[in-house]
Amino acid sequence: MNQWEVFVMDMSELAEGKDIQISIRTLNPGMHKYTYKHVRAQVSSTLDKFPDQLQVRMGRGQLSPAKFSIKVIEEIRRLPPQYS
Amino acid sequence: MSKISAPRSNREFIEACVKAGDAVRIKQEVDWENEAGAIVRRACELGAAAPFMEKIKDYPGFSYFGAPLSTYRRMAISLGMDPASSLPEIGKEYLARTNSEPIAPVVIDRKDAPCKENILMGADVDLCKLPVPLVHDGDGGRYVGTWHAVVTKHPVRGDVNWGMYRQMMFDSRTMSGAVFPFSDLGKQLSEYYLPRGISCPFATAIGLSPLAAMAACAPSPIPEPELVGMLSGEPARLVKCETNDLEVPADAEIIIEGEICPDYKVEEGPFGEYTGYRTSPRDFRVTFRVNCITYRNNATMTISNMGVPQDEGQLLRSFSLGLELEKLLRSQGIPVTGVYMHPRSTHHMMIVGVKPAYTGIAQQIAQLAFGSKLGPWFHMVMVVDDQTDIYNWDEVYHAFCTRCHPENGIHIYRNTTGTPLYPFATPHERKYSIGSKVLFDCLWPVDWDKTNDVPTLVSFKNVYPKDIQERVLSNWTAYGYPAVK
Numbered sequence: 001m002n003q004w005e006v007f008v009m010d011m012s013e014l015a016e017g018k019d020i021q022i023s024i025r026t027l028n029p030g031m032h033k034y035t036y037k038h039v040r041a042q043v044s045s046t047l048d049k050f051p052d053q054l055q056v057r058m059g060r061g062q063l064s065p066a067k068f069s070i071k072v073i074e075e076i077r078r079l080p081p082q083y084s
Numbered sequence: 085m086s087k088i089s090a091p092r093s094n095r096e097f098i099e100a101c102v103k104a105g106d107a108v109r110i111k112q113e114v115d116w117e118n119e120a121g122a123i124v125r126r127a128c129e130l131g132a133a134a135p136f137m138e139k140i141k142d143y144p145g146f147s148y149f150g151a152p153l154s155t156y157r158r159m160a161i162s163l164g165m166d167p168a169s170s171l172p173e174i175g176k177e178y179l180a181r182t183n184s185e186p187i188a189p190v191v192i193d194r195k196d197a198p199c200k201e202n203i204l205m206g207a208d209v210d211l212c213k214l215p216v217p218l219v220h221d222g223d224g225g226r227y228v229g230t231w232h233a234v235v236t237k238h239p240v241r242g243d244v245n246w247g248m249y250r251q252m253m254f255d256s257r258t259m260s261g262a263v264f265p266f267s268d269l270g271k272q273l274s275e276y277y278l279p280r281g282i283s284c285p286f287a288t289a290i291g292l293s294p295l296a297a298m299a300a301c302a303p304s305p306i307p308e309p310e311l312v313g314m315l316s317g318e319p320a321r322l323v324k325c326e327t328n329d330l331e332v333p334a335d336a337e338i339i340i341e342g343e344i345c346p347d348y349k350v351e352e353g354p355f356g357e358y359t360g361y362r363t364s365p366r367d368f369r370v371t372f373r374v375n376c377i378t379y380r381n382n383a384t385m386t387i388s389n390m391g392v393p394q395d396e397g398q399l400l401r402s403f404s405l406g407l408e409l410e411k412l413l414r415s416q417g418i419p420v421t422g423v424y425m426h427p428r429s430t431h432h433m434m435i436v437g438v439k440p441a442y443t444g445i446a447q448q449i450a451q452l453a454f455g456s457k458l459g460p461w462f463h464m465v466m467v468v469d470d471q472t473d474i475y476n477w478d479e480v481y482h483a484f485c486t487r488c489h490p491e492n493g494i495h496i497y498r499n500t501t502g503t504p505l506y507p508f509a510t511p512h513e514r515k516y517s518i519g520s521k522v523l524f525d526c527l528w529p530v531d532w533d534k535t536n537d538v539p540t541l542v543s544f545k546n547v548y549p550k551d552i553q554e555r556v557l558s559n560w561t562a563y564g565y566p567a568v569k
């Protein structure tokens with residue numbers, strides 16, 4: 001199970017029951033902790049619905065009590081192709 | 085000018101600080117995740133010695149140096165002065181050095197450059213190989229650049245810019261940062277690179293000599309490599325980058341080379357800021373793609389932890405903003421006695437002392453201050469007369485509360501340039517860097533009769549004859565009072 005975290009300005013950014021695109025950071029221990037991926041994913045407030053856990057922070061870093069489970073469907077490359 | 089012997093590298097500076105009792109060596113292991121940041125924050129809030137953390141969890145061979153210039157003592161050490169020097173003495177020295185002849189940098193061979201001792205290129209490039217700290221819990225990421233210089237060059241004019249613009253690690257090869265549109269880099273990007281869709285080469289230098297760091301955050305029109313030379317009395321030693329034509333300080337601890345993407349933005353922030361708050365929210369900001377990392381053996385990463393007073397964001401910026409305004413006002417022939425920004429104002433209020441030579445002098449000062457390159461960084465100017473000690477807040481506050489006329493002395497300027505970091509600004513103003521400014525004119529009006537209209541200041545210094553003052557001073561302990569220092 002992986003631990004992820006997301007920053008949102010509004011909880012409506014975490015719509016359930018459909019694919020959403022978000023930037024999430026890994027909370028797994030190790031030297032890559034806190035690095036981001038931009039992903040297509042599904043989230044659910046039912047904690048055992050999806051394999052990974054998602055913690056939420058608001059725009060100024062406040063930790064939200066809301067918790068989600070998350071399924072990362074795919075990583076989305078936003079970087080234009082000219083960059084290696 | 086006397087020969088300057090200022091620390092020439094971050095390492096020499098740490099040694100000098102330890103020797104003066106202004107840095108402590110922390111031998112026990114410290115976690116890069118929050119613990120190092122919390123130590124630096126507490127040291128800032130206590131005005132304590134700078135922490136030199138020699139052992140970092142997960143990162144053998146690296147160390148941290150925190151709060152490098154968050155006290156006037158360390159600022160004096162950085163300039164090669166007696167640590168006990170007073171603020172006006174440090175200011176005088178800064179003005180003398182920065183008004184001297186520019187000293188051009190020298191470019192040295194890469195084999196002599198300590199920052200080339202380790203080189204990561206291609207698939208080896210990974211920012212996570214550096215001990216990038218999580219400075220405050222709840223920050224949007226681990227911050228690579230908190231006390232550093234982002235080096236860029238204008239491709240046509242060739243102007244070199246070193247600026248301290250925060251940089252967050254987004255992933256192993258990407259950083260994002262807050263580069264304000266009114267900063268030199270912001271202007272370079274919007275004038276040249278962005279409209280052409282060309283990527284801008286950059287190099288981030290971390291673990292600089294303290295005077296190179298001072299130059300990177302000084303709002304001076306002098307190009308930073310020369311400014312470092314003037315501040316330190318000798319040429320800055322630079323070396324060419326591995327992957328672009330930029331030149332970086334050869335003695336820096338870590339160099340990150342890459343390109344600023346004109347067509348790609350990732351999220352940045354939030355981050356603890358110099359105002360003492362996390363104000364600017366997560367947003368899409370300037371994005372830096374990393375192509376190469378070079379670093380010294382046993383590299384030391386420098387950390388500034390911004391928050392409530394007082395850290396170097398407040399102390400050093402107040403210092404240089406105030407003195408650069410003093411230079412500007414003197415260049416216009418305005419008879420100022422000095423300019424001071426109290427660091428606890430989180431560099432939001434300029435206090436200007438002036439001889440009230442003519443009507444409207446306070447407005448002229450405010451218009452110059454707000455209209456200059458310095459202007460976006462503060463929103464209050466308070467002008468007091470040449471009898472008021474600008475460094476003595478009790479005197480300044482008294483002048484403000486008693487001489488500033490609520491209708492005639494307070495002038496508001498609307499729709500000016502602001503920063504997204506102003507805590508008091510509305511969300512709309514922050515989004516578009518809209519500012520508003522205020523002048524507090526604490527001068528007696530020039531058209532008041534000096535004898536009959538201007539109230540007499542009732543103070544020991546002002547109302548008693550000299551001989552009585554001297555008698556009272558010389559008998560003070562004889563009256564039974566303890567001696568006054």
Ligand SMILES: Cc1cc2nc3c(=O)[nH]c(=O)nc-3n(C[C@H](O)[C@H](O)[C@H](O)COP(=O)(O)O)c2cc1C
Binds near residue numbers: 230249263388
């Ligand atoms: C610790 C610290 C962090 C700073 N972070 C930023 C920043 O993220 N963005 C910015 O535009 N200025 C920042 N500044 C202020 C700039 O360093 C300052 O405006 C400097 O003069 C920039 O150079 P410029 O005048 O060449 O743009 C910071 C200053 C300090 C001391």
